Amino acid sequence: MQLARTVYSADGRVLLSAGVVIKESYIDRLRKLGFPAVYVGDPVEAEAFREAVRESTRRRAIAVVKRSFNEVKLGSSLQLEPIAQVVNDIVDEVVANREVILPLTDIRSHDEYTFGHSVNVCIISVMLGIALELDDLTLRDLAMGAILHDVGKVKVPEEILLKPAPLTSKEWTEMRKHTLYGFQLLRGGDGVSSRAAHVAYQHHERSDGSGYPRALAGNGIHLFAKIVAVADTYDAMTSDRIYRKGVTPFAALKVIKELASEESGQLDKHVVDTFLANVVPYPPGSKVRLNTGEVGMVVGKGANSFDSVMVEVKYDAYGRALSKPTIITVLNMRVAHMV
Numbered sequence: 001m002q003l004a005r006t007v008y009s010a011d012g013r014v015l016l017s018a019g020v021v022i023k024e025s026y027i028d029r030l031r032k033l034g035f036p037a038v039y040v041g042d043p044v045e046a047e048a049f050r051e052a053v054r055e056s057t058r059r060r061a062i063a064v065v066k067r068s069f070n071e072v073k074l075g076s077s078l079q080l081e082p083i084a085q086v087v088n089d090i091v092d093e094v095v096a097n098r099e100v101i102l103p104l105t106d107i108r109s110h111d112e113y114t115f116g117h118s119v120n121v122c123i124i125s126v127m128l129g130i131a132l133e134l135d136d137l138t139l140r141d142l143a144m145g146a147i148l149h150d151v152g153k154v155k156v157p158e159e160i161l162l163k164p165a166p167l168t169s170k171e172w173t174e175m176r177k178h179t180l181y182g183f184q185l186l187r188g189g190d191g192v193s194s195r196a197a198h199v200a201y202q203h204h205e206r207s208d209g210s211g212y213p214r215a216l217a218g219n220g221i222h223l224f225a226k227i228v229a230v231a232d233t234y235d236a237m238t239s240d241r242i243y244r245k246g247v248t249p250f251a252a253l254k255v256i257k258e259l260a261s262e263e264s265g266q267l268d269k270h271v272v273d274t275f276l277a278n279v280v281p282y283p284p285g286s287k288v289r290l291n292t293g294e295v296g297m298v299v300g301k302g303a304n305s306f307d308s309v310m311v312e313v314k315y316d317a318y319g320r321a322l323s324k325p326t327i328i329t330v331l332n333m334r335v336a337h338m339v
């Protein structure tokens, strides 16, 4: 098997380049480093499915966030300059690739959850901000708030943060304080606006008033926090954690849709509708099996509904390669499974 995408270390170094033939020893080493999976296949084909943000930029951002958060943990003040620089690169790339539908997959090692999550939430929030037609300055502000939304976690004890089991109610009380801690760290800081600081404070508030820390509702919650709440929920659900496996993008999108329904009303409906209109539940390049038994590859987004995608059918129900692959729109992805 050939590696379809370059694998980077946590600090952004190339571990294995795309195109390398994967040996057993590489797999062992990657496992030891905590990588649960890699992309395999033809690197040229994989190139056709560009990501909104280059993997090298994403890795650099993770490294910057990790360093900055660790410095705060050790008692230094938060250095916003390097974060602002990498956030600007992320915004530039997402804006330049605005036609790219976000491939909603991510492969990373477990120990990096907070950092990788912060960067993903930033990327998804920027994508949402573009779809919501925010202007450039506002986008950069939103991106800053999004990447720093969980910075308050540096003040939460690690035994709570990394506990591989459900938290006790006392531990939950402490965990919830990361919102206030984050706001306190960011408030009045040079290079971070008040509304960006409020993302840390409000990203767990819910439109129906069921959130924390202040049980704000509806218009009491800033748009930035509503956007980040959607991005945060989505990325948290699809990520593998120590104590559970992440759900598929499709399953997560269904839950998010429900959370914005009239009965639930936790997430902002307009933000969620915009999100669903701009993502594809199975990333381009995914191999899927249809309920007809045919096997193909997702090549793009279908019509309006979030569960419709375009599939290039390559094999018939008996596994025979088709001489002429055909592209069809699958209207209801519930009939397909990733293979």
Ligand SMILES: [Fe+2]
Pocket: 149, 150, 178, 203, 204
């Ligand atoms: Fe949070």
